[in-house]
Amino acid sequence: MKPWILGLTGGIGSGKSAVAQHFIELGVHLVDADHAARWVVEPGQPALAKIVEHFGAEVLQADGQLNRAALRARVFADTTERRWLETLLHPLIRQEITDYLARAESPYTILVSPLLVESGQHELTQRILVVDAPEQLRVQRTMQRDQTTEEQVQAILKAQATREERLRHADDVLTNDRDLNWLRSEVERLHTFYLTLRGGQP
Incomplete structure (x- = not known):
C-alpha cells in the first residue's frame, strides 16, 4: 500500500x-522541502542555467554555485522577478519532492x-x-x-x-x-x- x-x-x-x-x-521516511529547493539549483541542474541566463553571471559565485544572497537581493527588490523565479522553481521543487516521497518504504x-x-x-x-x-x-x-x-x-x-x-x-x-x-x-x-x-x- x-x-x-x-x-x-x-x-x-x-x-x-x-x-x-x-x-x-x-x-x-522524511523529505525536506528546503533540501529539494537547494538541490534543484545545484550546478549542472537545468534550473541554474536558466537563472543565470535570466539574471546574468553576477548571481553565481566563483565556484559556479548559486550566490543565494545576490539572487535574494534581486528578487526581494522586484515582485516581477520574484514571480519569474517562483514560476521556474516551484514545479521543479514539487517534482523533486514527489519523486523522493514515492521512494518511501514507511507506512x-x-x-x-x-x-x-x-x-x-x-x-x-x-x-x-x-x-x-x-x-x-x-x-x-x-x-x-x-x-x-x-x-x-x-x-x-x-x-x-x-x-x-x-x-x-x-x-x-x-x-x-x-x-x-x-x-x-x-x-x-x-x-x-x-x-x-x-x-x-x-
Missing part, C-alpha cells in the same frame, strides 16, 4: 527540526516544509501537523540559535504565514513549550496514532 503523506510545518523557532529528527529516529512519510501552506505544497499531503509555540519563545530560540537580533527574527516572522493561517490548515497541533523529553514523548504518541491511519484519516 502506498504510504500516505504527512505535512510537517511550523514557524521559525517552533522546533520543527527537533520534531522531524525524532520522527526519523522512529524510522519514518506514512513526512514532507517537512517551513512554507508548506504558503507554497501550496500542502496540496501534496493528506494530513498536516503544525509545531507551534508562543511567539516570544520562538523569537528567543531563533535569536539564540542564529545569533541574530529581534528585528531580524521579526522580519522573518512577517514573511511567513501567520500562526492563525498555519493553525487553520492543521489536523494536529504539537505545542512545543516544554522540554525535549516531553517533545519526544509527544512525537512517539503521534507516531503510534499515525500508524493506525489509512490515507492519513481515521
Whole structure:
C-alpha cells in the first residue's frame, strides 16, 4: 500500500527540526522541502542555467554555485522577478519532492516544509501537523540559535504565514513549550496514532 503523506510545518523557532529528527529516529521516511529547493539549483541542474541566463553571471559565485544572497537581493527588490523565479522553481521543487516521497518504504512519510501552506505544497499531503509555540519563545530560540537580533527574527516572522493561517490548515497541533523529553514523548504518541491511519484519516 502506498504510504500516505504527512505535512510537517511550523514557524521559525517552533522546533520543527527537533520534531522531524525524532520522527526519523522512529524510522519514518522524511523529505525536506528546503533540501529539494537547494538541490534543484545545484550546478549542472537545468534550473541554474536558466537563472543565470535570466539574471546574468553576477548571481553565481566563483565556484559556479548559486550566490543565494545576490539572487535574494534581486528578487526581494522586484515582485516581477520574484514571480519569474517562483514560476521556474516551484514545479521543479514539487517534482523533486514527489519523486523522493514515492521512494518511501514507511507506512506514512513526512514532507517537512517551513512554507508548506504558503507554497501550496500542502496540496501534496493528506494530513498536516503544525509545531507551534508562543511567539516570544520562538523569537528567543531563533535569536539564540542564529545569533541574530529581534528585528531580524521579526522580519522573518512577517514573511511567513501567520500562526492563525498555519493553525487553520492543521489536523494536529504539537505545542512545543516544554522540554525535549516531553517533545519526544509527544512525537512517539503521534507516531503510534499515525500508524493506525489509512490515507492519513481515521
